[in-house]
Amino acid sequence: MQLSFSINGVPIRLTPERWKHISQRHPELKGKKQDVLNAVASPDLIQKGDLGTLMAVKKPNDKYLVVVYKEISDTDGFVITAYYTKILRKRMVIWKH
Secondary structure (H helix, E strand, C coil), rough: EEEEEECCEEEEEEEEHHHHHHHHHHHHCCCCHHHHHHHHHCCCCEEEEECCCEEEEEECCEEEEEEEEEEEEEEEEEEEEEEEECCCCCCCCEHHH
């Protein structure tokens, strides 16, 4: 299991099961685990997601890297999924660098 810290200082877990899910559903992210963790720790912005999730957004190239995660408490959270997109959906921005 790998760990990153959100902008709120919450440890965010990236479990082997979640990484397998992400890399199988989004093969363009294979070998990019550190990029996913870095997006959580140092995003360009955070959007409000669905069902209490947060969406860390980083634009490392011509696409946006979006990492969906949830903060369960002040001391625990986890990555749900991650993906690249060319167009960022209009959602409420709750933090911007």
